[in-house]
Structures are given as C-alpha cells and as structure tokens.
Amino acid sequence: MFRRVLSEKRKTGSVPVYLNVYDLTPINGYAYWFGLGVYHSGVQVHEVEYAFGAHDFPTTGIFEGEPKQCPGFTFRKSILIGRTDLGPKEVRALMGKLAEEYTGNTYNLITKNCNHFCNDACLRLTAKPIPRWVNRLARIGLFCNCVLPAGLNKMKVWRHKAEVGICEGEKKNLRSHSSRFVPSSSSSSILIQRRPVL
Template identity: 45%
Template sequence: MSKKGKTAVILNVYDLMEANAYTHALGFGAFHSGLDVGGDEYSFAGGAGIFTCRPKQADGAVFRESIHMGYFDGSSMDARRVIESLRSDFQGSHYNLLTKNCNTFANEACLQLLGIPIPSYINRMAYFGSFLSCLLPKELAGNAPVEGSTSLSYSNTPSQPSYQAYGGNGISLNGTSSATMTEDDAEIRREKRRAAAMKRLESARQDSFN
C-alpha cells in the first residue's frame, strides 16, 4: 500500500497471552505492537530502546493483525527521521512495562507521523495496571515481554534493511532450513515464541507475588 510521495504506516499487533482470544472482543488484553514503515517494523524494549525487526515477526509474541493507520506525507527515510527524533525519549533504560512500553512508543510515533493515536484497546491493560504500579516490583517494571533485536541506526544515505542480519539459509528451532520452511514449520516457530513469552509472563506474575 503506497501513494506517490507518501509512506504507508501499518500497526502490527501481537498477542502476549492466550486469553486474548477471549478478551480481545471486549477491548482488553495483553498486546505487543510495532509500526511497519517502509518495510521495517519499529518497536521499543528495555535495553534495546527503539529497534527494528521483520514485519509481523516479533520474537516472543504471536502476530494477531495489521491495522492500516494512514499515510505519512513523505518518504520512508523522512519517516525514519521522525522516529529518530523519539530516541531520546525512548531509551532502553526508560522502559516501563506499564507507563512506557512498546505500545506507548507506537502511539507516540503514530501521533508524530500521522497526528492520530493507536486504538486504545492495545494499551488498555497497561493503562489500568499503572494505577497499581506501586505493587509491581521495580525489576519487573523494566522487563519487556518482547526483546529488542536490532537497535535503530541512521545515516544520511539510504541503508540496507536492518533485518538483513536474519537473512541466509539458517536452521530453525526444529532443525529445518529456513529456505525450505513450510507453513507447518512456521507455525511451530510461532508456537515456540508464544510459549516462551507465556513462560516469561508467568514467571513475572509469580515474582510479583513473592
């Protein structure tokens, strides 16, 4: 989706827990989100700060849906510069699970690029949770369910896609070459990422009660 002189901005939304299958219709759930701009998906995590990954392929989460947010009035490089301007406000050390997470980053980026916010349901759980933040262990507040992979870097000249580090005929978790990966293999990988995310969340919940 593109228009002359404009860049599509797409919000990719991921599930962080199985219960989303039931609560999503009620406008509630635990979600991760990233913005697909010019073929790179931008998100935010503790440690990594603003980072990029392949669209719809965030580690530790299960892709749910893409939402076309609109068109940025400029090139993808112009859009990257806008996202770069958010770097100082979204450093890795600033991450907070409730008040400054991947969804608050996506929301701010959409406001800067398009002048509109992301759908409110995506960060609603964290919003309500922020009222109980005093009960959350400090170390838990800084942990991101989805880990950053490639930090964002910029130059004055067009660069290669930041996700090239994932290229090549690597071996998947089940021993299958990525060049010959079937839909079943991809589903297995998604399930393993989901299981890993669920394990981290369950561990975090147990820590919060200890």
C-alpha cells in the same frame, strides 16, 4: 443567494502507516473479545516495522524488522492508522529523533512500553493515535499501581541485548541477520535492526 461551500477533505499522505499488533500471551484469545489483553505492537511504514523493547543500556530500544514477523510474539492483526508523505529517509530520521527518548533502559511495562512508542510514532507520522484497546491494560495498571506486584513495573517484556548477545525468545539463527546502525542525527544512539541496512 447563498452558496454552499463544500470543504475539501485534506489528503493526509500517500504512504500507509499500519499498527501491527501481537499477542504476548495465549490468554489474549479470550481477553481480546472483552477489550483487554497484553499486546506488543510495531509501526509499519515503507515495508519496515519499527518497535521498542528493553535492554540494560542507555542506547535506543527502537528496532526495526520485517512487518508482522516480530520474533517471540504471535501476530494478531494489522490496523491502518493513517497515511504520511514522509519518505524512507525522513521516517528513519524521525525514528532517530525518537531514539533519544526511547532508550532500552527506560522501558517500563506500565508507563513507557512498546505501545506508548507506537502511539508517539503514529501521532508524528499521521496525527492519529493508536486504538485505545491496544494499551488499555497499561492504563489500568497505572491506576491500580498500588495493587500490582512491585516487580511488575520494572518487568521487561522483551529484551534485546545489542552489546552482549541475542534477544530472549529469539532463535540463535536470527543473530546472523542482525546488525546495528547509527542514526544520521548527531545522537550516539543505535537502532537495533532485525535485517541489514543496504
């Protein structure tokens, strides 16, 4: 007699990992329904949202802040990507490792934007990618690169200037709540915080 063996579904972790998606333009209200749009995204884990933005320095472009509250963007939706067993310190160590690759001066709207960062972070946290529609316009732009204006590839959607001032699109009162820290790794990169580390 054959025994039917049921495979147990492997647990993927206890801590939820969300992708928070923001609209970059009001046109997204219409484009979203056609599977298009221009989006900013951040990865939320342990009640902290990590995202990637541009600046002119070879230090990290990764910053953290309050979930669903990224200044300058309109929150659209939160998507559960998966779960992780990494604790807060391990997540910050992972972000420190990603900080070496995602420096502010390497940001590119088509080839290395906030959605690319979120996809990499989600793959490392949950082994699952972000939904394809979130970064579809960048993929289309990659194939239509010769048709796009030359300046678009170097366009910086969101700039944070760690060393010289406040972010474009941010209100001045947010500056008093910003602080920086050096990741625990040996890297000299800094993560830009939207709230102080306690």
